[in-house]
Amino acid sequence: MAEEAGALKVAAIGDLHVKADGTTSYKALFGEISRAADVLVIAGDLTDLGKPAEAELLAEDLRACTVPVVAVLGNHDYECGAVEEVSRILRQAGVRLLDGQWTEVDGVGFVGVKGFVGGFGRAMLGSFGEPAIKAMVAESVSEAMRLENAMRQVRTERAVVVLHYAPIAETIAGEPLEIFPFLGSSRLAETIDRFPVRAVVHGHAHRGAYEGRTPGGVPVYNVAQHIEKPTGCPYALLTI
Template sequence: MSKVKIAAVADLHVKEDRSVSYTELFSEISRVADVLVIAGDLTDLGKPAEAELLVSDLKSCTIPVVAVLGNHDHQCNAVEEISSILVKAGVHLLDGQTVEIAGVEFAGTKGFIGGFGRHMLGAFGEAAIKTMVSESVDEAMRLENALRTAKTPRALVVLHYAPIAETVAGEPKEIYPFLGSSRLAETIDRFEVSAVVHGHAHKGVYEGQTPGGAPVFNVATHVEKPTGRPYAILEL
């Protein structure tokens, strides 16, 4: 079975003022990869107009596009409209689902906060804390439900929030609980997964692995990658 080249990037933060265009980048990616993955924060403030600008730039992308939303995409409470714009443009937008492309199963969800390892937040105390933990558990369950439907052992997990602390290293330790959750890694390690990509931690590091050994890559545009470009290339 031939390998599939996947270009993965996150945190594009497309702004309404069109201060940055990704047309040339998407054209470049189309020449070097078979699939483009965008791991959240496609827009800067979650405005439909920003999603429209992204879709305009994506016209230069001639390969399939898989994406999940990030926290910035939720800012203006227009998730349904943003999602509709992206899906109508042909983006495979994942929220607890999978899509198979070229023999690779892409399983995706946004993920959520909660912290890592023995510092992970528990559902104890005020109702607000319990609600927060419940949301984190729900996102992990969305991912689990997606992975249960995977039909091929070649699986790429697409998240926005980090599943491990290793790839957020470089961010202030005080904000680690807001960058991801070990619940995601616990879910991933119950399945056969080829790799995991995420964003969100702009000052994090590129590579790490789950406790079970699944490779994890922080593909935020701000993170230095082996390609020397804003995107990483993974071969599965």
């Protein structure tokens, strides 16, 4: 993205998977990001098993971050059924944890939902058959609607959408085809393309591809820390 007056430098990373054993520290990385960017965005899976102890470790590491932190949760953050406690810990640490809301940082709106599964394009799962299938599709539709409702609240000219699940198939290319339906949903992209969005970031697909675009042309970046990025670092650096 080209530099422009008042541009915001966004460092984006996903899938930290902080473990309770404390074997991995992100303090040095967060310090580096604070020198390179104006805001840190974390695209879900902040913890490995959704344990409050993992959230506490991340909160401690985030003390090294001196820029605003915007995040969404991922599927791993729900694993232990302690999502409310995990969310409380992270918010108390200053994280702007988005779940169907938006927040503003220096004139840029950040809109966040976790997203959900469902598949892409003609292969997208439809609401037909067993109640379990209908419930899955209803959750996917609900996340897209929550994203739309949040987008309607944005009052800035520039907006970034933060997801965990992918909105397009292009940025999960490299993952096994068999699991594509579980990595995201086109419903998210359909919603995004109805609004003036500058960029989308997501994680979840550790073996996916870095960059793609929605059908409407919005740039999408898979920022899972495992993905090779132009920075050569675990995080992407975007200018918005």
